[in-house]
Amino acid sequence: MASTLPANHFKFKLHHLQPPHSFNSHLKNAISTNPRRNLWPLVSSCHPNHHFHSLNPKIFPAHTVRSRVCSGVGDGSDASSHQSVSDADSVNNSLSSSGDGFVSLFVRMLGLDNDPLDREQAIVALWKYSLGGKQYVDTLMQFRGCIALTINLLKSESNTACEAAAGLLRMISSINSYRDLVAESGVIEEITALLIRFSLTSEVKEQSICTLWNLSVDEKLRVKIANSDLLALLTKFLDDEDVKVKEAAGGVLSNLALSQCNHSVMVEAGVIPKLAKFLTTEVERSKVIRKEAKTALLELAQDDYYRIIIMEEGLVLAPLVGAAAYDCFRPALHSWPSLPDGTEFKWKSKGPSRYGASELLLGLNIDDNNVNMDESKMNAIVGRTQQQFLARIRAIETEDKRNSDLGSATSSQYTLLPWKDGVARLVLILGLEDESAIARAANSIADACVNEHMRISFKEAGAIKCLVQLLDHKNDTVRLAVTNALHKLSISNAVCQAAGADGLISPLVGILKDLKAPESLMEKTLIILARILDPTTEMKSKFYDAPVNGSKVHETSQNPTTGLVRNMWESCQSVSTAWEDLLDSVLIARLVEILKTSSPTLQRKATSILEFMAFIKPCRFSLVTSNIESGLVAIFQQKVFNDMGADADGQEPGLYDVDIEETGAAISDAARLLTKLLDFDEFWSSINSKELVKLLREILKSEIPLRYRDWIAACLVRLSSLTSSLENPISTEVTFYETIPRLIQQIETSVSPESREAAVVSLNRIISEGVVDFTRAVAAKGGIFPLVKLIEEGGDRAVEAGLAILYNLSMDVDNHPAILAAGAVPVLRRIVLSERPQWIQALRLLRMLPI
Incomplete structure (x- = not known):
């Protein structure tokens, strides 16, 4: 140390401490010959190594304890800033050999009435002394007020004093029996104030945060730390340049995550992206920070929402099934190269090589022109290669298992992997024999399907083919987990295509026909099958030969839906015979039964399948x-x-709105199916058309949302065209209950001027028919206000049509208050005064109003 301590600063005599003769003589000689000489080198001796190694590796991180102290304030030299652990050994040996005397000396030197240099020398000496372990800390804690004086030194302007004080508090707080004393002395608040400073060395940050690391072992202290300004500081320190500071900050956050009540504030502070980068990038080489980041994220992943956030950062939650489960893994040692999804490369050689090179070097015969290797396929190959290599050498899960022994229950069940490795790991587990491992992997695949990127990644990794094969598994738990995975994967149109090609239809139909299948399994199966067979989805476009960019029109393009489904059927028949299962009458009867008894959501899925069929x-x-x-x-x-009025009183508003939406969508889909079935004579001749018309008219007049009335109206019009004996004109009711409300909504909500103009022109054409009910419907549906606004902002054509509608409405005096309240008078006056082409219409309308 470069700082010095004058002899006249002591307020007591050294001989009263009665140190050993040799140490006493050295100290006296040093003071007499050079009163400004540093006291630190005079107390050098060896220290038993077992004291140092007795520290708790969990509380006191396993990396080498740095005894470095920052440069003193004497001559500015940094020669003493790189003291090794041997300094601590020498101090411990000298102080312990002289009893408690020198400890009391340095504790008294911490007093506020002493010189700052004396206090700095004393805290450094005590910190080095405490590095010996618990017995030395016990000796130090015999002196009352030591903790309070040490905490006071955290306010020092000297980085050396702050580092030593934080280091001593770190050692004291590592002992369970003293942790509460440290916390009750206000150390958390003082460390908070210290870490806010801008000019802090990495050593001060490390020792301070490590003190918090020790304190965060206590649950009540974890809550206190998480709900203070320290959380934002710890998150910021994850980006620090010093890896030791990162490790300490990650350790504190890992402990904070052990308390579930801290999860929300941690996520709001942005810890997930910060911690995830240590697992997804190769820049950080520290195993400590990676372990702590993984532990914290595994704890946060217990919440479903936070798990999605973690996976969106490029991580996958993979189950730990035990290294023994991989013993049954038998990779193909000699096979023609193929992609993980099963796609094989085309063989370009007509015959075997004369010297056997074609068999030894399989890649030589791959047709390069046939290979379309995008990034997703390359990632799948790399991930599969890495995971299969680990499984072959029996090194898979060994590190995760070793780390989980010190973690919580969550970390002992799962691990976090970068998405490329995680996807390959889950697909690898699907090929094992352990039923529990397969079920957990399938559920993890379902959880990982948080976006299209992940769904495509599983498809390229070969998960679809494995899952399809497992649908016939004898274990219901496995079947349910596999169905859950396919349910999440089938959200992607590309996955639906691949699943259909891999023969998914047949096992799904088998599950639907099984009356003993669990209800949850049947529901997910129905949803998956409906996604594959839905004729309205974009993924069916590959079977539809519609004209593109002036190309030749297909002969069925005049009826897009019919042509689309017909081409789908023909193409799929050539791919797989499993589609013949759709012709089973038992399946159709099962779907009809679902229409009668199931929820609106399942009714929609069954309707979609029946529409395809x-x-x-x-x-x-x-x-x-x-x-x-x-x-x-x-x-x-x-x-x-x-x-609606009676039912809504007994339900929560949100739940009732959901019921309205689901039921309205189910009725709309059923009306669409009925409309298309009416095209077939064999169906039309077998139904009771009057009963269907009566039900649809009641629905059209009800409070069903407007967006679900289009197919109901279309179905009624279709029924009216086939039946001439209907009593009331269907077209009038359709116009009244569907067309007029839809046009008014279009005028009010559309952002396109052309769309609004087309809607008002169509509405004017309906009103001009002279049907009084149509005019009343415009006023009853709130059409006056959007009409006035359109007249003020629209073009000439829209203004002309809007004025004509408003004039017809003004003939009813009951509409005058609404017209005036909508601000029509100022708008009409501006049109007249500006002499726009419609000024005569505006003037006539003004004369009709009571102004």
Whole structure:
């Protein structure tokens, strides 16, 4: 140390301490010959190593304890700033050999009435002394007030004193029996004030944060730390240049995550992206920070929402199934190269090599022109290679298992891997024999499907083929987990295509036909099958030969939906015979039963499948004989819209709104299916059209949301065109209940001027028919206010149509208050005064109003 301590600063005599003769003589000689000489080198001796190694590796991090003290204030030299652990050994030996005398000397030197240099020398000596372990800390804690005086030194302007004080507090707080004393002395608040400073050395940060690391072992202290300004500081220190500071900050955050009540504030502070980067990048080489980051994220992943955030950062939660589970893994040692999804490379050589090179070097015969290797496929190959290599050498999960022994229950069950390795690991587990491991991997795949990127990654890694094969597993737990994974994966259109090609249809149909299948399994199966067979999804476009960029029009393009489904059926028949299972009458009867008894969500899925099957000619007879009409009638008879006022009183508003949406969507889909079935004579001749018309008219007049009325109106119009004996004109009701409300909504909400203009022109054409009910419907549906606004902002054509509608409305005096309240008078006056082309219409309208 470069700082000095004058002899006249002592307020007591050294001989009263009665140190050993040799040490006493050295100290006296040093003071007499050079009163400004540093006291530190005079107390050098050896220290038993076992004291140092007795520290708790969990509380006191396992890396080498740095005894460095910053440069003193004497001559500015940094020669003493790189003291080794041997300094601590020498001090411990000298102080312990002289009893408690020198400890009391340095504790008294911490007093506030002493010179700052004396206090700095004393705290450095005591810190070095405490590095010996618990017995030395016990000796130090015999002196009352030591903690308070040490905490006071955290306010010092000297980085050396701050580092030593924080280091001593770190050692004291590492002992369980003294941790509460340290916390009760206000150390958390003082460290907070210290870490806010701008000019702090890395050593001060490290010792201070390590003190918090020790304190955060206590749950009540974890809550206190998390709900203070320290959380933001710890998050910031994860970006510090010193790796030791990062490790300490990560350790504190790892302990804070052990308390579930801290999770929300930690996520709000942005710890997930900061911690995730240590696991997703190769820049950071510290195993300590990686372990602490993984532990913290595993604790946060217990919450479903936070798990999604973690996975969006490029991590995958993979189950730890035990290294023994991989013993059954048998990779193919000699096979023609293929992609993880099963795609094989084309063989370009006509015959074997004369010297056997074609068999030894398989890649030589790959047709390069046939290989379309995008980034997702390359990542799948790299991930598969790495995970299979670890499994072959029996090194998989060994490190994770070793780390989980010191962690919580969560970390002993799962690990976090970068998405490339995590996807390959989960697919590898699907090929094992352990049923529990397979089920956990399938559920992890479902959890990992948080975006399209992850779903495509699993497809490229070969997960679809493995999951399809596992659908026939005898274990219901495995089947349910696999179905759950396919349910999440099938959100992607590309995955649906791959699943259909891999033969997914047949096992799904088998599950639906099984009356003993669990209800949850049946529901997810129905949803998956509906996604694959939904004719309205974009993924079916590959089967539809519509004209593109002036190309030749396909012969079926005049009826896009029919042509689309027909081409789908023909193409899929050539791919797999499993599609023939759709012709089974037992399956159709099962779907009709779902229409009668299930929830609106499942009714929609069953309707979608039946709509697809309706365009398959062999299925039509089965649909008619299965009494599909009864299922449609059951959907149309739902009374949720007719009893909205009574039903809403007993339910929560949010839940009731969900019921309205789901029921409205189910009725709309059923009306669409009925509309398309009416194109087939064999169906039309077998139904009770009057009953269906009655039900649809009641729904159209109900409070069903407007967006679900289009197919109901279309179905009624189609029924009216086929039946001439209907009593009331269907077109009038459709116009009144569907067309006029839809046009008014379009005028009010559309952001396109062209769309608004088209809507008002269509509405004017309806009003000009002279039907009084149509004019009243415009006023009843709130059309006056959007009309006035359109007249003020629209073009000439829109203004002309809007004025004509408003003039018809003004003929009813009951509409005058609404017209005036909408601000029509100032708008009309501006049109007249500016002599716009419509000024005569505006003037006539002004004369009709009471102004």
